[in-house]
Amino acid sequence: ERNVAATFQLSWNLASEDARDVLRVMSHLAPAPVPVRLIRASLGWAETIPLHDRLVAARKDLWRLSLIELDAQNQPSAHRLLLGFVRHLPDGNSQWAEVAAAIEKEMDRAFDDQDTASYTELEAVLPHAEAVLIRPDLPSQRGIEIAGDLGKHNETLGRFQLAMPFYRYALSHAERSYPGDLPEIAKWQSNLAQVLWDLGELAEARDLMRKALASCEQSFPPGHPHIATMQSNIATVLNHLGELDEAKDLLRKALASDERSFPAGHPKIARRQANLALVLRDLGELAQALDLLRQALASDEQSLPPCHPTIAIDQSNLAMALQDLGEFTEARNLLRKALASQERSFPSGHPRTAIAQSNLAMVLKDLGELPEARDLAQKAYDSTLAQFGADHPRTLRFKNNLDSLSASTS
Numbered sequence: 001e002r003n004v005a006a007t008f009q010l011s012w013n014l015a016s017e018d019a020r021d022v023l024r025v026m027s028h029l030a031p032a033p034v035p036v037r038l039i040r041a042s043l044g045w046a047e048t049i050p051l052h053d054r055l056v057a058a059r060k061d062l063w064r065l066s067l068i069e070l071d072a073q074n075q076p077s078a079h080r081l082l083l084g085f086v087r088h089l090p091d092g093n094s095q096w097a098e099v100a101a102a103i104e105k106e107m108d109r110a111f112d113d114q115d116t117a118s119y120t121e122l123e124a125v126l127p128h129a130e131a132v133l134i135r136p137d138l139p140s141q142r143g144i145e146i147a148g149d150l151g152k153h154n155e156t157l158g159r160f161q162l163a164m165p166f167y168r169y170a171l172s173h174a175e176r177s178y179p180g181d182l183p184e185i186a187k188w189q190s191n192l193a194q195v196l197w198d199l200g201e202l203a204e205a206r207d208l209m210r211k212a213l214a215s216c217e218q219s220f221p222p223g224h225p226h227i228a229t230m231q232s233n234i235a236t237v238l239n240h241l242g243e244l245d246e247a248k249d250l251l252r253k254a255l256a257s258d259e260r261s262f263p264a265g266h267p268k269i270a271r272r273q274a275n276l277a278l279v280l281r282d283l284g285e286l287a288q289a290l291d292l293l294r295q296a297l298a299s300d301e302q303s304l305p306p307c308h309p310t311i312a313i314d315q316s317n318l319a320m321a322l323q324d325l326g327e328f329t330e331a332r333n334l335l336r337k338a339l340a341s342q343e344r345s346f347p348s349g350h351p352r353t354a355i356a357q358s359n360l361a362m363v364l365k366d367l368g369e370l371p372e373a374r375d376l377a378q379k380a381y382d383s384t385l386a387q388f389g390a391d392h393p394r395t396l397r398f399k400n401n402l403d404s405l406s407a408s409t410s
Helices: 002-014 017-027 036-043 054-064 080-087 096-111 118-124 126-133 140-156 160-177 182-198 202-219 225-240 244-261 267-282 286-303 309-324 328-345 351-366 370-388 393-409
Strands: none
Touching: 002 080, 017 036, 017 054, 017 080, 036 054, 036 096, 096 118, 096 126, 096 140, 118 126, 118 140, 126 140, 140 160, 140 182, 160 182, 182 202, 182 225, 202 225, 225 244, 225 267, 244 267, 267 286, 267 309, 286 309, 309 328, 309 351, 328 351, 351 370, 351 393, 370 393
16 A cells, blocks of 8 residues: 555656646546546636647646546546545645535536536536535535435436435435525425326325425415425326316416416416416316417427427327327327437436327327337337336336237237
8 A cells, every 4th residue: 555655646746736636626526537527617727729728738647647547538537546545635625615516516407407418418427426425524505405416317317216315315404404494495395206206106295295385385475486386396296196176276376476477488387387288188178278288389499499308298298188189190290209309308218208109109099000109109118117117107007008009909
């Protein structure tokens, strides 16, 4: 160990000060390739032309001294022994606060609905965010936010089992750190409840969302957007529990509130319209549901980038209402667009892709296009079974769809 440390010390002495700063940053992160963007944010170094770029020069210096390796994207990584050596130098903790702040800012992208590039770019940040999160000297508020961001990113990519412990961390630490901050606690109750709903734990999700709604009603005046969000969230769960009348009442209140708070066509209004339409569809009020779904789709197409995942959800929801009305051709065309969009946005086997596959399969069945319908239904069932298990409500529904198509084909 002394010989290894002496070798590291010799290379450290030969490194430039900028190169040492890069290693100080990396020492607080996981022994995995570090995104260049994260290093720049931690050090406050702007990108310039390569000849004068401080990070490019420092990276070359470290590579020349065999202190780092570079991957295909020129992201540096270092051995964990070297990172430990740097971290235990007298000034090894000098970049810690900047690194933690940079991790939080980067992971905050998970909550930006329009930042679809984060779906792939944050994957490289995950091991470093997790490494920062377990540090005992991480400030509580920063830990809550980073944990919540990790939960949100995993939730977005359909990794609900991975998302749940991060949301539980954020909620438990918020309850301990801010016992009187009802809105902060309600935020994490709602996020955890959403993942529980995705996992089929509907009763626990409903109870958590009721607590979140009660907290918001204590903290904000009637009609506040936060209250509307909680009303809409709990209504989604109530809809799946079959409590349709209460769900409809809550969604009408949420929609009316957001129409007062935001300009016409705002994404929040579109979301409330879509959620209300789903409840109205289940209640058999198809004409009103169809009108709301068309409005939501038109609004999101105006406010979001083309092929955004939310637009695909709108298309899928509208297609299901059209299917109920016997408009199979228009429904099929919308679902093909939705499925293509989800396949571009998410990795293979994502839950949203499976939903689009299953919905399209059932419309194709109505159109008599049975071989393609059965193939899509099989893919939807296989990915959902792998993701959630055989007893999840969605898996059971997709299995019924597949069985009905198999019977029709035979």
